[in-house]
Amino acid sequence: MTVNGNAVTGEVEGRTLLVEFLREDLHLTGTHVGCDTSQCGACVVHVDGLAVKACTMFAAEAEGADVATIEGQANADGSLNVIQQAFQDHHGLQCGFCTPGMVMTAAALLQENPKPSETEIRHHLEGNICRCTGYHNIVKAILAASGQDVETIAAE
Amino acid sequence: MYAFEIVRPQTVAEATAALTGEAQPLGGGQTLIPTLKQRLANPETLVSLTGIAEMKGVCTGDDGRLCIGGATTHAVVAAQAGAFPALAHLANGIGDPAVRNRGTIGGSLANNDPAACYPAAVLATGATMVTNTREIAADDYFDGMFGTALDEREIITEVRFPVAQKASYEKFRQPASRFAMVGVFVAQYADGVRVAVTGASEDGVFRWTDAEDALSADFSATALDGLAVSADGMIGDLHGSPEYRAHLVKVMTTRAVNAAD
Numbered sequence: 453m454t455v456n457g458n459a460v461t462g463e464v465e466g467r468t469l470l471v472e473f474l475r476e477d478l479h480l481t482g483t484h485v486g487c488d489t490s491q492c493g494a495c496v497v498h499v500d501g502l503a504v505k506a507c508t509m510f511a512a513e514a515e516g517a518d519v520a521t522i523e524g525q526a527n528a529d530g531s532l533n534v535i536q537q538a539f540q541d542h543h544g545l546q547c548g549f550c551t552p553g554m555v556m557t558a559a560a561l562l563q564e565n566p567k568p569s570e571t572e573i574r575h576h577l578e579g580n581i582c583r584c585t586g587y588h589n590i591v592k593a594i595l596a597a598s599g600q601d602v603e604t605i606a607a608e
Numbered sequence: 609m610y611a612f613e614i615v616r617p618q619t620v621a622e623a624t625a626a627l628t629g630e631a632q633p634l635g636g637g638q639t640l641i642p643t644l645k646q647r648l649a650n651p652e653t654l655v656s657l658t659g660i661a662e663m664k665g666v667c668t669g670d671d672g673r674l675c676i677g678g679a680t681t682h683a684v685v686a687a688q689a690g691a692f693p694a695l696a697h698l699a700n701g702i703g704d705p706a707v708r709n710r711g712t713i714g715g716s717l718a719n720n721d722p723a724a725c726y727p728a729a730v731l732a733t734g735a736t737m738v739t740n741t742r743e744i745a746a747d748d749y750f751d752g753m754f755g756t757a758l759d760e761r762e763i764i765t766e767v768r769f770p771v772a773q774k775a776s777y778e779k780f781r782q783p784a785s786r787f788a789m790v791g792v793f794v795a796q797y798a799d800g801v802r803v804a805v806t807g808a809s810e811d812g813v814f815r816w817t818d819a820e821d822a823l824s825a826d827f828s829a830t831a832l833d834g835l836a837v838s839a840d841g842m843i844g845d846l847h848g849s850p851e852y853r854a855h856l857v858k859v860m861t862t863r864a865v866n867a868a869d
Contacts (some may be wrong), residue, residue: 453710465611466612466613466614466654467609467610467611467612467644468610469641487647488645490638490707492809502707503705503709505707505710508638508641508642508707509637509641509656510637510641510656512614512616513658515616519706557705561704576705578705578786579705579706579707582731594749
């Protein structure tokens, strides 16, 4: 498979999860394991452009696939990309544990829907749980990242 | 998880050949992988169906039925089943976006979770399950909670849905899991209306025939006045009592009739 544009190979057991391969074999620990039961979304990565929960997919099933993780999201010069920067600007994180999954989910949303409404953003975040922020600033950050006015969303 | 091998066949014929001994099919894995993590299953080999191109996609058959490959994900159904909007709407409400990118229609139907959405669509439309060995009509397919007519190593390669004149699926979500506490699919055809209910019964998905008769005579919410569903045999758990679910069946059926188009 390729991960963030780099060709990688590895020998894994049938039961090795994609998230285990990324974290333990490739040492890409930005993809988090929160619940390990496909509820929380901290492990969201892209496989062939689609957001998936890396804790609920076997590494062997990603053979030959193009995988993208949070480590590959920054701009070429190392600066934060527009979604990451918006999360920082709008305080879209506190402890940061859910943030890699949030950013990857947001990136998938903006690829298919460049100007989502607040309702569409909230619907799309149903599989990503954050226990710190109450989601408001995450929604705000994604609206901002899509170039839309954040003043339009409900008062804080 | 216990250890197992994964094989990734490219065709239905290869998958059928691989399904021997203690081998088990693997669809999108959104139920099976959590099950394996809990060591509730112990297959020697998992036969992944996600690489079989002939089992993916949505098209309209010569007879007008909407045909969906068994390995088609919920996200693809949501995006491509525009010819049957109620079905696309149902698919778009399953789980969350990441789950919809992996979970498949064939996997969901083979599992027949009593609170899954697709069984309601299949039973309400009288769809046909095409497997690697035969065709199974919806009315012959479901066999109680997690039970189906499928043989041990039989896989659903395609599902064919007759497109309704009017239809709607309304789901009252269990807020934590997003499965249906009660979900009702109402579908109107030239020869009558079918109403299928998921999430409510201890026997899994079922047809509410009293409502079907009433709606076949008069397709309006008022036709349901006076009807009631018995709490006998309804699921009772910490999320809702049998009486609560029985009440919800009528509420969700009413909403589905009002929303049908």
